[in-house]
Amino acid sequence: QEITGPHARESAVLKKYPEVVFAEGKFEKNNTTRTYTQAGYTVTASSEFADNGQDLYRAWRAFDQRYTDSTHTWITLGNSYNVTDGTYYIAASGSPAGSANRTQLTIGGTLRSGEWIGLEVPHKLIVNNFSIKGQHDALSRSPKSGYIAASNDGTTWDQLLAFTNITGWSTGESKSFVPDTNTATAYKYFRILATSTQGSNAGGFFAIQELELYGYEEVGAGDNSVDTSVKSVYNTPDLT
Numbered sequence: 001q002e003i004t005g006p007h008a009r010e011s012a013v014l015k016k017y018p019e020v021v022f023a024e025g026k027f028e029k030n031n032t033t034r035t036y037t038q039a040g041y042t043v044t045a046s047s048e049f050a051d052n053g054q055d056l057y058r059a060w061r062a063f064d065q066r067y068t069d070s071t072h073t074w075i076t077l078g079n080s081y082n083v084t085d086g087t088y089y090i091a092a093s094g095s096p097a098g099s100a101n102r103t104q105l106t107i108g109g110t111l112r113s114g115e116w117i118g119l120e121v122p123h124k125l126i127v128n129n130f131s132i133k134g135q136h137d138a139l140s141r142s143p144k145s146g147y148i149a150a151s152n153d154g155t156t157w158d159q160l161l162a163f164t165n166i167t168g169w170s171t172g173e174s175k176s177f178v179p180d181t182n183t184a185t186a187y188k189y190f191r192i193l194a195t196s197t198q199g200s201n202a203g204g205f206f207a208i209q210e211l212e213l214y215g216y217e218e219v220g221a222g223d224n225s226v227d228t229s230v231k232s233v234y235n236t237p238d239l240t
Contacts, residue, residue: 001228001230001231002228003227003228003229004226005227012216014128014214015214016213017121018041018063018119018213020039022063027060034058036060039122041122042119043059045117046115047115048075049076057071062074062210062211063210063211067136070136070137074117075141076205078203078205081196081204084200086140086196086200088114088195103115103116105157105191105193107149112146114196116194117191118191119211119213123217123218124187124188125213125217126185126186126218128178128215129176130177131174131175132175133174135207135209140197140198140201140202141197141205141207142198143163143196143197144196144198144199145195147159150187150191154188157191158187160179160180161179161181192211
């Protein structure tokens with residue numbers, strides 16, 4: 001047996017994250033804070049349409065790999081977005097009674113307004129792209145404009161992508177959102193914030209059927225990686 005190392009790991013491979021499927025009974029949850037943790041992954045959201053206290057439409061539903069069941073979808077509180085043009089209600093004035101609290105997030109030093117969903121990963125990732133499916137039977141709730149942000153402390157958020165006028169959502173199909181800034185930095189926290197939805201949005205919701213991250217795990221220094229080689233040889237039998 002020969003052992004060599006330690007050394008840096010080989011280049012990471014492109015994989016889908018989370019690597020687990022969020023499923024009822026397998027994760028820790030706090031519905032009050034909208035926080036759900038399974039196998040080192042934590043899902044959070046700015047709001048949820050809780051459906052009279054049931055577990056439909058909660059944030060973890062965006063990671064349960066149920067692509068065609070519209071109840072397995074993350075949906076924000078109602079009256080968050082204008083039902084006609086899909087813009088986010090930034091201030092209480094002009095928004096309907098009972099509308100959601102205005103949610104804001106500082107991204108790249110600039111305050112942005114919109115509902116968001118977030119994922120914390122167990123190991124830092126350099127993300128290649130974000131894959132999003134719109135709600136299976138309500139595509140008007142899909143994001144039209146917004147931001148994708150990332151952080152390493154959950155407080156200071158860098159901008160990965162600003163997207164505008166994303167249209168043409170189709171049932172069962174995914175759209176790819178590719179970061180165009182901070183593309184070489186590994187992050188632990190990610191959020192997608194929508195400043196507007198498609199419009200003609202009954203109820204004023206923002207919804208995501210399924211969210212997937214494709215990226216590379218951060219390659220660490222050679223502090224614990226070794227190569228082990230085991231060789232075997234024939235021995236000479238004793239004929240006596």
